[in-house]
Amino acid sequence: NITTATPGAAVLSNVTLTEHVAATEASVAITDVDAKLTDVDAFTISIDGIAVETSGLDFSKVTDGASLAAVLNGLTDIAATYDVADSGTINITTATPGAAVLSTITLTATSTDVGTTGTPVAGEDATTANAGTTGTLVAGEDAKTADAGTTGTLVAGEDATIADVGTTGTLVAGENATTTDAGTTGTLVDGENATTTDAGTTGTLVDGEDAMTADAGTTDTPVDGKDAETTSDSHIGDGNFDVITNFQFDGIDHLDLGYGTEVLDSSEHKDIKSVTKGIVTFEDSTTAAQNDTAGFTSKLTALFTELADSNNTAAFEHNDNTYVLQGDGEVGQQDSDLLIQLMGTGMDDLAEVFILP
Numbered sequence: 001n002i003t004t005a006t007p008g009a010a011v012l013s014n015v016t017l018t019e020h021v022a023a024t025e026a027s028v029a030i031t032d033v034d035a036k037l038t039d040v041d042a043f044t045i046s047i048d049g050i051a052v053e054t055s056g057l058d059f060s061k062v063t064d065g066a067s068l069a070a071v072l073n074g075l076t077d078i079a080a081t082y083d084v085a086d087s088g089t090i091n092i093t094t095a096t097p098g099a100a101v102l103s104t105i106t107l108t109a110t111s112t113d114v115g116t117t118g119t120p121v122a123g124e125d126a127t128t129a130n131a132g133t134t135g136t137l138v139a140g141e142d143a144k145t146a147d148a149g150t151t152g153t154l155v156a157g158e159d160a161t162i163a164d165v166g167t168t169g170t171l172v173a174g175e176n177a178t179t180t181d182a183g184t185t186g187t188l189v190d191g192e193n194a195t196t197t198d199a200g201t202t203g204t205l206v207d208g209e210d211a212m213t214a215d216a217g218t219t220d221t222p223v224d225g226k227d228a229e230t231t232s233d234s235h236i237g238d239g240n241f242d243v244i245t246n247f248q249f250d251g252i253d254h255l256d257l258g259y260g261t262e263v264l265d266s267s268e269h270k271d272i273k274s275v276t277k278g279i280v281t282f283e284d285s286t287t288a289a290q291n292d293t294a295g296f297t298s299k300l301t302a303l304f305t306e307l308a309d310s311n312n313t314a315a316f317e318h319n320d321n322t323y324v325l326q327g328d329g330e331v332g333q334q335d336s337d338l339l340i341q342l343m344g345t346g347m348d349d350l351a352e353v354f355i356l357p
Helices: 034-039 065-072 293-307
Strands: 027-030 040-047 078-083 089-094 102-109 242-244 272-276 279-282 313-318 321-326 338-342
Touching: 027 102, 034 040, 034 065, 065 078, 065 089, 089 102, 272 293, 279 293, 293 313, 293 321
Parallel strands: 242 338, 279 313
Antiparallel strands: 027 089, 040 102, 078 089, 272 279, 313 321, 321 338
């Protein structure tokens, strides 16, 4: 109730009672950020037409929406919060209350296709760089490794699981090359997998036949239904013992070693835990149990001590591969001892891999 202080007629007008309202911050929301949270690598924003310096933001530790907001809060001009609504939302407000115009707002997530001719086609992911001259990817096909072959163009519906570097080794539709075909005349045939390298001049593979070993002989051409076998001394002293890939431990593939078929059946060496059907395991507390260079050396030292002057054979696993060692009949490690590496593991009985007389 308002009255004049002095009695008498008076006209009261333009009477107002004003409430002060505090200024609010300008704000903006960026939605649908969840799908690309860990790929974010850039952010831009301008306040009243002036770009905020954002180049110093480090997005490498972003793992979720909260950590992304924390990175953005490194800027003094804005405040950021995360909300799960709308597939992930980053809410951004100005740090200072009052009217403001927010513009050029971007939150960028990028990835790079580094293939020269390997442009991904709709529905196709390029999982590695396609660096091949003619190896352009075909729609519906994934390139699992680089196709570096001159004539090894990939065919629709076929995956190249290794590099095809053969001059004439063009892949055929429906056929996977599981190893490198480096032979001059060793062209793969439809329905046939080359499981090892055919390096022979005349050793062309025959339809329905797998080359289990390298045919390096001039006239030792594989015949239909027959595997090409070659002989190697595989002496440990050569510094280049044999390595056999795709060896089948289920009685399909065999070894024919030069010093016989006697298998080590027991051991009293302190580093050896047990010998079962020729397969040696090592005490866990010893260096020989390790899967490194020192462990490999210790395994050989223990076995050469145990083999002594015999021609016995033993097998052991190291770093997810199987090794077969055969003594030459002389005490200690000699250049003429035999060592073969079989890629992979799974041997149950050493005697089963021998070609018996």
